[in-house]
Amino acid sequence: MPVYTDQLMRSVQIPSIPKKIISLVPSQTELLFDLGLNNEVIGITKFCIHPAIWFRTKTRVGGTKNLDLEKIRNLQPDLVIANREENVEEQINLLARDLPVWISDINDMNGAMSMIRSIGNITGKEEKAIELCNSIEKEFNQLKAVIQNKKQAVYFIWKDPLMAAGGDTFINEMMEYAGFINLFKNKARYPVISADDILSLRSASNGGNVLILLSSEPYPFGQKHIEELKEQLPGFQFLLVDGEMFSWYGSRLEKAPAYFLNLHNQITA
Incomplete structure (x- = not known):
């Protein structure tokens, strides 16, 4: 055998x-x-x-x-x-x-x-x-050639407690391809974070525009959560994203670059 x-x-x-x-x-x-x-x-x-x-x-x-x-x-x-x-x-x-x-x-x-x-x-x-x-x-090589300017972002995977994707994750690599700089890339796995942590990160980045990416999985973030989080994180831009495109590492990867490009165009429009 x-x-x-x-x-x-x-x-x-x-x-x-x-x-x-x-x-x-x-x-x-x-x-x-x-x-x-x-x-x-x-x-x-x-x-x-x-x-x-x-x-x-x-x-x-x-x-x-x-x-x-x-x-x-x-x-x-x-x-x-x-x-x-x-x-x-x-x-x-x-x-x-x-x-x-x-x-x-x-x-x-x-x-x-x-x-x-x-x-x-x-x-x-x-x-x-x-x-x-x-x-x-x-597909990913073509995407890499198109997306040049990257935006600072935090990728939420969970609520209560808030959890983000760290640097040693597949999500972090997909964020890079999609044109995002993960502000928690120096953290391991999926750190529990607070609103103060994110506010501190923005301060450290000299007040630069920071995107909050709310994933559809494993926690199903929706529009109502954006309204809730806006109270804790005023001045941030929020975006609902398809978690499957960022975290599924099988054949769905073939579809991810087109999704990332559309997302990038949506943000920069």
Whole structure:
């Protein structure tokens, strides 16, 4: 049986061409669909909303952080695809005792490209995966050539408490591509912040214009939250953004550059 190395440098024995795959990560579920693995994927999480047809028809095995381990085992998959950040380590370790679990760990574009190619290789869809990676890299290279002037920004992922994306995250790299300078790039992961923290950052930047990006996920920020935050952060510009474009590291990356360019044009208009 072939042995593959996942992104945690674990050795995972996987059948040559897996026939029964369970995905525990929404962005990687969408990738499996775009690689043409409709028959092979037998289980997804309740947060795997893309594609819609899979969300309606595939067996759901719980949430990303609250998996139904018994249901997963009963489905007898020959490949489980997980992620270090999105899934709970203890649950994944329990599954890995009995099943081949391949774990991704992605903080930047290189990690995303490596994951896509690896999944393509494991599932017998290597050619499609390479084509997808080439297309994504082309789109992002074109975007990089267009967006020059970058704006200072803070990216909120959660409310009560307020949490922002730090520097060692995939979101931070997408912010750079989208034309934003993350004012919390010197913080690790997802720091809890306060209005005073943001006001201090603006002061430190000599009063420069700072954008507050409110993500659609994991917390579903909406217009009502802008009105609330304006009271705490007067004088700031707020923008609702599609969290999937900033944080999904599978095939959705192919669509992200067009979204980022439109966002950039909207801000600079």
